[in-house]
């Protein structure tokens with residue numbers, strides 16, 4: 001659901017420090033209209049600071065930012081009418097009732113909100129009269145997402161949307177995000193969950209130490225940074241012969257146990273070699289690279 005034209009979000013060279021802590025050193029990316037963009041990165045890498053600057057909640061030290069054609073530094077009031085933002089915990093008074101919170105947020109919009117449908121969508125119909133302070137962590141989280149969507153914004157910022165949700169509520173949240181995408185809503189999603197990123201996001205930006213280290217579709221990141229296919233098996237073979245197979249990038253061996261890495265072609269040539277030798281190892285295992293492999297390679301963590 002992409003449309004041609006100016007991207008909904010353009011951020012270039014964003015910088016932001018808190019005193020001596022440099023939270024964002026150099027972040028640049030764009031988000032096209034109707035796109036779901038995921039921001040991934042380790043704790044403290046600057047994700048929340050970045051999205052807070054984009055929403056006009058924090059003032060950047062430098063860089064160019066445009067959100068829906070507006071400058072979040074100087075046009076925050078106009079911007080807030082067009083975007084949906086997920087609140088952080090403790091943002092609401094404990095005694096405020098769920099339905100009151102939704103009505104309060106709906107009142108700043110253009111009256112397009114269907115409060116009951118929204119409460120039903122987010123599994124909060126039974127809690128409509130409950131006070132915010134009595135909600136569980138997951139119920140609060142669902143309320144924050146509902147409030148972000150109450151005025152049907154063109155662009156939504158969701159920061160760790162599913163943290164604290166049980167697996168069923170998480171799946172439900174995913175379904176609702178898929179619906180948002182179908183409606184053409186642009187979504188910027190900060191997440192630590194790689195399955196969520198892979199399933200929901202058209203494109204991902206990976207940040208580390210306040211800078212973007214990679215960007216692309218989930219498949220592009222896996223292809224570029226996933227480390228290729230790994231085959232493990234036990235056999236009597238010659239290391240040099242394996243290493244010479246087209247597409248093989250590395251051969252590791254402990255005794256007769258091999259670990260061969262390479263691309264898809266390497267796998268075919270390896271199979272051909274093994275069959276040609278009349279050897280079909282019963283313990284042959286093939287590991288296709290995953291987004292987790294790519295992510296861990298990018299953020300410098302050890303492969304699990």
Ligand SMILES: Nc1ncnc2c1ncn2[C@@H]1O[C@H](COP(=O)(O)OP(=O)(O)OP(=O)(O)O)[C@@H](O)[C@H]1O
Nearest residue numbers: 018021022023041042043044045046047048049050
């Ligand atoms: N209000 C603040 N005052 C001082 N330092 C802050 C403040 N907010 C964030 N920081 C620091 O800035 C850095 C980036 O934090 P930020 O919350 O943007 O990272 P993050 O990638 O969203 O982390 P997480 O995944 O843990 O939510 C961290 O070192 C953090 O401690």
